[in-house]
Amino acid sequence: MNVLIVYAHPEPTSLNGSLKDFAVRRLEASGHQVQVSDLYAMQWKASLDAGDTLAPRSDAPFHPSLDSKHAFENGLQAPDIAAEQEKLRWADALVLQFPLWWFSMPAILKGWVERVYAYGFAYGVGEHSDARWGNRYGEGTLAGKRAMLVVTTGGWESHYGPRGINGPIDDILFPIHHGILYYPGFDVLPPFLVYRTGKMDAERYATTTDALGARLDELFTATPIAWHPQNSGAYEIPALTLKPEISPGQTGFAAHLADAA
Numbered sequence: 158m159n160v161l162i163v164y165a166h167p168e169p170t171s172l173n174g175s176l177k178d179f180a181v182r183r184l185e186a187s188g189h190q191v192q193v194s195d196l197y198a199m200q201w202k203a204s205l206d207a208g209d210t211l212a213p214r215s216d217a218p219f220h221p222s223l224d225s226k227h228a229f230e231n232g233l234q235a236p237d238i239a240a241e242q243e244k245l246r247w248a249d250a251l252v253l254q255f256p257l258w259w260f261s262m263p264a265i266l267k268g269w270v271e272r273v274y275a276y277g278f279a280y281g282v283g284e285h286s287d288a289r290w291g292n293r294y295g296e297g298t299l300a301g302k303r304a305m306l307v308v309t310t311g312g313w314e315s316h317y318g319p320r321g322i323n324g325p326i327d328d329i330l331f332p333i334h335h336g337i338l339y340y341p342g343f344d345v346l347p348p349f350l351v352y353r354t355g356k357m358d359a360e361r362y363a364t365t366t367d368a369l370g371a372r373l374d375e376l377f378t379a380t381p382i383a384w385h386p387q388n389s390g391a392y393e394i395p396a397l398t399l400k401p402e403i404s405p406g407q408t409g410f411a412a413h414l415a416d417a418a
Contacts, residue, residue, distance in 0.1 A: 158377055159190045161248035165255040165266035167197040172354055173309055175362075176369060177254055180307070183370050192244055196265045202237065203268025209235045226276035234275065241273040245299065250376050251343065253333070254307040256354075260329055270337055279341040290394050293340050295386030300342030303376060306333065307369070309351040317352070326350065331410045335384060344381040383415040391415075 162180060166173035177193065184191050194201075207219040210228040217223070228234045234242075245251065255262045274280060279299065283292030292298075308330070310317070317326035330348060338345045349372045351365055372379075385391035391403045404412040 158249040159192075159247050160184050160250045160252060160376070161192050161194065161244050162252045162254060163194045163196065163266065163269060165196045165253075165263045165269075169198075172351070172357055172362075173254065173256060176307065176309075176351070176366070179366050179369065180252065180254070180373060183373050184376075187374065192247070194241060194244065194269070196269055199237075201265055201269060202272070203265045205268065205271045209238060209272055211235065222276050222281070226281060229275040229277040235272075238272050238275065241269065242275070242278055245273070245302075248302060250303040250305070251338075252305050252307060252376075253338075255309075257308050257310040257329075260323070262333065274337075274341065287394060289388050290397060292342070293387060294335075295339065295342065295384065296388060297340070297342030302343055303346060303381070304338045304343035305346040305372070305376065306330065306348040307351075308348055309354045311354050312352060314350075314352040328410050334382065335410070335413065339382075339384055345384075346376070346379050346381055384413050385415050 162177060164173070164177050166177075168174060177195075181191050181193060205221055205225075207213050207224065210224050211233040212231075213219065213224060214227050228238075253262070253266065255266050261267070279297070280293065281291070282298055283289065283296065285291050292300075312323055315321055316323045317329065319325050323329070326348075334345050334348075349369055357365070385399070385403065387397070388394075391399060393400055399412060404414070
């Protein structure tokens with residue numbers, strides 16, 4: 158199978174760098190083909206702007222979504238954007254690896270999403286009507302592919318627990334899991350998390366790589382996170398709110414889980 162790792166850490170000798178190299182070796186040893194987009198090494202341009210279109214529309218001011226659509230439909234995207242889209246088409250699975258900085262992904266990785274997820278490629282697809290609201294949240298151009306986060310953080314696991322001061326890690330990662338990955342169709346696996354990265358000795362590193370290796374071995378067999386697909390009948394359309402009988406009494410992020418009580 159084909160695996161794309163999009164990696165966002167500026168230091169090759171960091172813990173993240175070592176885990177990324179381990180992941181490549183493990184996947185290749187299992188017979189998978191691997192490509193790595195090392196965003197800092199690539200000097201990836203993070204900002205979405207008019208320069209992402211080789212021939213911008215001349216009849217209107219820059220409009221991020223409309224200019225993105227114009228470029229995608231007419232083969233006018235910047236070469237770096239088109240190259241990353243081709244990697245996503247090639248991939249059977251996507252791994253996003255990054256340190257948790259200020260409760261989210263590094264800006265360079267967010268910029269990868271904003272520029273590569275062009276209108277017509279990752280959003281703005283499918284029928285919009287009283288019966289459907291586009292092909293998204295369980296459908297879309299990337300449906301049938303898998304995705305997993307590999308996330309490191311300096312905080313303790315308890316800091317990100319159900320009553321931890323930082324908030325539950327599942328809630329913190331929901332915008333990435335549900336919005337960036339599930340939205341265009343990925344089957345999203347539970348994340349691989351490494352806490353207290355500043356306290357990583359040789360013994361703990363060995364335990365961490367053993368656990369990461371086991372997760373990578375199950376990349377194509379593990380059960381994805383079960384969310385309600387948008388167009389499966391769970392949501393009122395066009396309001397896009399859960400129907401009363403779905404996840405009754407539940408609110409917030411957890412309500413969108415198909416197994417919510």
